[in-house]
Amino acid sequence: MGVKRKTKSVKKLLKIFGQTNSAISAVKLAEDLHQEMNKTTVYRILERLEDEGTLHSFIGKDGLKWYANNEKDSAPYHSFAHPHFQCKSCGKTECLTMDIDIPPVPKYKIDSIKLLFIGECDDCAS
Amino acid sequence: MGVKRKTKSVKKLLKIFGQTNSAISAVKLAEDLHQEMNKTTVYRILERLEDEGTLHSFIGKDGLKWYANNEKDSAPYHSFAHPHFQCKSCGKTECLTMDIDIPPVPKYKIDSIKLLFIGECDDCAS
DNA sequence: AATTTAATGCACCTTAGTTGCAATAACAAA
DNA sequence: TTTGTTATTGCAACTAAGGTGCATTAAATT
Missing domain, CATH: 3.30.1490.190 (Ferric-uptake regulator, C-terminal dimerisarion domain)
Incomplete structure (x- = not known):
């Protein structure tokens, strides 16, 4: 841990969530991006973006983890x-x-x- | 499939859920009962009891599957x-x-x- | 008691998500 | 621009939840 770096992978994820307010499952993201980055990277970036407050997550009805944009104007935060x-x-x-x-x-x-x-x-x- | 049989294992699960209104995770049940029956059996019986309407299930916040008594007169624990x-x-x-x-x-x-x-x-x- | 077949145990599989570690690539400083 | 530092990545292997195929066992019925 130290200074967070805005790598290509991080930018890619940010771009994806910047373009939609839909929730996307971690599995789907890892699948879609698997040519560009390792699934481990996807999971780690998602965790980081949630920690930073950019995304939020929830467990869907089938037990999968979903992530969605956490921007204030996209949905009531609470x-x-x-x-x-x-x-x-x-x-x-x-x-x-x-x-x-x-x-x-x-x-x-x-x-x-x-x-x-x-x-x-x-x-x-x- | 045919006539459902009330085996020892089924009775055991029914007894457990008959004694509490708390929800119990499938994992916990499989652990607790693993001397008496195989985890596969636990999962199969839980699925059956849910199909029959005796239990209901939900996915907890960590993605685990929880089961609870479905009796109408029981206060929902969660x-x-x-x-x-x-x-x-x-x-x-x-x-x-x-x-x-x-x-x-x-x-x-x-x-x-x-x-x-x-x-x-x-x-x-x- | 013999018969039928649902339920079980077992071994193995699938899938989501995680971890350790060596290699890589941001970023800062020279 | 090159060099040094270290955050990030890829990879392989792992963990844990849950599911499957099949031979064996044991309810229920006759």
Whole structure:
């Protein structure tokens, strides 16, 4: 560790993420770039760019790691949703007094988040 | 495939999940049970129990597969919501490839979680 | 008890991601 | 521009999660 160097490989990755707000899996990147750089390099640069705050990552539904641009204007970096609870039996709906932390959403410009918990209220459960 | 058999191994897994509402990773189960049964057996039974609706699974933040009791009356120890995105202009809706970690909700029995991101899709934004 | 076939164990495989180390290439300084 | 320093890379080998093919075992049925 010391001074970070902006190598060709780093620039290449930055260019790719600079051109899209879509999330891209590490596997896909390593595949696409394998003529230009080693997969190890891809993984290491992704880790570095995430550490530096340029990218963020998440685990997709199949267990693969995905990366996406972390620019402030591309997606809300952090938002909180106020969940509502609705009883499936009587339909009673109420606002819960908790905030759910919603991580950055790649690719889309989000205006609002609807978060609904469906279950059974105390009255109906007894 | 044919008639499902309730073997010792299946009973053992059912007993474990019958005693807790916590989620358990497949890795942990395979480790804990490795004197009693092969890891392949563990994975196969977990898959079967999920297919049958007894368990449900999700991918944890480190990419490991977790399983938990699917009984309706059990409070979710941890749940993950699969968000959908809906365009406010054209109505196009799609499944996002990320899981949102929903912390345990006190007081309520939650059956399912609906998480909807509302915004504007690429087509409508341009 | 004999028969059928689902479930299991085992060995081996696949794939994502990581690590150690020698070779290479940024970058700074001369 | 050349030289020296060291961050970065490529490579090969590794780890760990999870899956597969097949011969063997053991539920369930007769």
